[in-house]
Amino acid sequence: MTLLICTTCRAPGNDAPQETQQLAERDGARLLASACAASVPEGVAVEGVACLANCKRALSAAMVRRDGWTYVFGDLAPDSAADLLAGAALLANSEDGLMPWRGRPDVLKRGMVARIPPLSAKETR
Amino acid sequence: MTLLICTTCRAPGNDAPQETQQLAERDGARLLASACAASVPEGVAVEGVACLANCKRALSAAMVRRDGWTYVFGDLAPDSAADLLAGAALLANSEDGLMPWRGRPDVLKRGMVARIPPLSAKETR
Numbered sequence: 001m002t003l004l005i006c007t008t009c010r011a012p013g014n015d016a017p018q019e020t021q022q023l024a025e026r027d028g029a030r031l032l033a034s035a036c037a038a039s040v041p042e043g044v045a046v047e048g049v050a051c052l053a054n055c056k057r058a059l060s061a062a063m064v065r066r067d068g069w070t071y072v073f074g075d076l077a078p079d080s081a082a083d084l085l086a087g088a089a090l091l092a093n094s095e096d097g098l099m100p101w102r103g104r105p106d107v108l109k110r111g112m113v114a115r116i117p118p119l120s121a122k123e124t125r
Numbered sequence: 126m127t128l129l130i131c132t133t134c135r136a137p138g139n140d141a142p143q144e145t146q147q148l149a150e151r152d153g154a155r156l157l158a159s160a161c162a163a164s165v166p167e168g169v170a171v172e173g174v175a176c177l178a179n180c181k182r183a184l185s186a187a188m189v190r191r192d193g194w195t196y197v198f199g200d201l202a203p204d205s206a207a208d209l210l211a212g213a214a215l216l217a218n219s220e221d222g223l224m225p226w227r228g229r230p231d232v233l234k235r236g237m238v239a240r241i242p243p244l245s246a247k248e249t250r
Contacts (some may be wrong), residue, residue, distance in 0.1 A: 004241065049242050052241065055236055114197040115178045119191065
């Protein structure tokens with residue numbers, strides 16, 4: 001599965017004017033760098049994306065598993081990389097394609113924004 | 126592409142106790158019924174899902190295009206079926222897999238919750 005971290009997000013309270021803040025300095029970009037530098041679990045790929053359009057609840061990330069559910073999380077913190085990777089491993093190893101609630105890091109419970117089911121096999125469009 | 130409408134959503138202001146309100150009577154279920162009864166555009170399939178976990182911004186819907194972006198919308202109204210179907214047609218016919226901003230119904234601009242990119246071809250997990 002793929003963990004997508006929004007690189008354009010700025011953390012609430014980061015009031016630096018947007019036009020003077022390089023993309024690489026954004027809180028979301030730092031969160032991505034932090035996740036990539038961590039020990040990424042087996043079966044998890046980490047990618048950056050600009051942007052997830054979940055700006056009202058930045059910082060933001062999504063998890064996509066081809067044969068499972070897709071998740072969107074918000075209200076993340078600049079230091080949420082380890083929690084994101086733990087949740088990604090839960091989803092990667094889930095038998096039913098859902099991320100279990102039990103064992104899920106708290107930030108991924110409070111920050112649940114949406115989940116989207118996999119398309120059924122009959123759906124080819 | 127597939128338009129997924131959350132059938133468990135209750136509209137803000139619907140204060141009927143959850144346990145006395147049958148699922149089929151939920152505002153989300155009515156929105157789904159309304160969309161199914163409307164003229165569904167070519168290339169669009171409509172399905173119900175319980176639930177999208179976007180409860181903070183109910184009513185809620187998602188749009189999934191296999192080779193394009195996935196969208197989550199919230200703050201929908203019980204009468205948003207026509208706007209949802211118009212947006213779904215825009216996404217179904219988009220050349221780059223993104224829903225164009227221009228021409229998008231206002232409720233799908235204000236109610237934008239998140240968008241998720243398609244997995245790259247190299248990503249098979």
